Amino acid sequence: MLPTPDLSHLKRKDYEFVYEPAEDTFLFLDAFEDEVNFLKELQPTISLEIGSGSGCVTAFVGKILGESNCLKYCTDINPKAARATQGTAKQNQLSVDIIETHLVSGLLPRLEGQIDLMYFNPPYVLTPSEEVGSHSVEAAWAGGIDGREVIDEFLPYIKRLLSAKGAFYMVVVNENKPDEIREIMKNEGFDSSVVRTRLAGREKLFILKFVRTAP
Numbered sequence: 001m002l003p004t005p006d007l008s009h010l011k012r013k014d015y016e017f018v019y020e021p022a023e024d025t026f027l028f029l030d031a032f033e034d035e036v037n038f039l040k041e042l043q044p045t046i047s048l049e050i051g052s053g054s055g056c057v058t059a060f061v062g063k064i065l066g067e068s069n070c071l072k073y074c075t076d077i078n079p080k081a082a083r084a085t086q087g088t089a090k091q092n093q094l095s096v097d098i099i100e101t102h103l104v105s106g107l108l109p110r111l112e113g114q115i116d117l118m119y120f121n122p123p124y125v126l127t128p129s130e131e132v133g134s135h136s137v138e139a140a141w142a143g144g145i146d147g148r149e150v151i152d153e154f155l156p157y158i159k160r161l162l163s164a165k166g167a168f169y170m171v172v173v174n175e176n177k178p179d180e181i182r183e184i185m186k187n188e189g190f191d192s193s194v195v196r197t198r199l200a201g202r203e204k205l206f207i208l209k210f211v212r213t214a215p
């Protein structure tokens, strides 16, 4: 079992402003541990986490990839989360390029078709639409109708950003209608699988994986 990254620089007060690693984060870590062999074979040259929050997931993936030449990018809409990710990268001796932005704004067209590994633990909680799009901690969970508003805005970017061999992982809950998301992505030319599921309180969490359909 790989150790959880060192987040000791983040204090209780920081988590008033930045999403604190929770069940969904830890399910993501478990899923990436399941995927170690795939990730090592993939040998990503560029990775991207959208919504990196504390930076816990990227630090974990960084440990898996070890001394590789992978260029690691993260984005977050919340400036305090971007700073937290920066601190976590430093604390865990990783080099990560963190961009404070909405989804992947500013990365296209430069990284079009370049990303081998991409992952997103999105805001997936069902909330009124007006709550979506804040730049503070509420951005971590407010997902709007069906918890899908941010997810649906992001889906078209997967095809544009992933390289031919690339893989994309995402956390969703039952209420987000995972089968419908998989169908949308199938129509975009992606195969999907469920890497892990877990019940967390009333939520059923899924880690979905998408790769391009073999020609």
Ligand SMILES: C[S@@+](CC[C@H](N)C(=O)[O-])C[C@H]1O[C@@H](n2cnc3c(N)ncnc32)[C@H](O)[C@@H]1O
Binding pocket: 019, 020, 021, 022, 024, 025, 028, 050, 051, 052, 053, 054, 055, 056, 057, 075, 076, 077, 078, 081, 101, 102, 103, 104, 121, 122, 123, 136, 139, 140, 141, 150
């Ligand atoms: C559920 S939290 C996940 C944080 C971290 N990746 C983890 O797994 O613990 C979702 C993160 O996405 C960020 N986020 C929400 N909407 C975003 C958007 N439109 N663009 C970029 N980041 C966004 C939030 O600020 C938050 O840090």
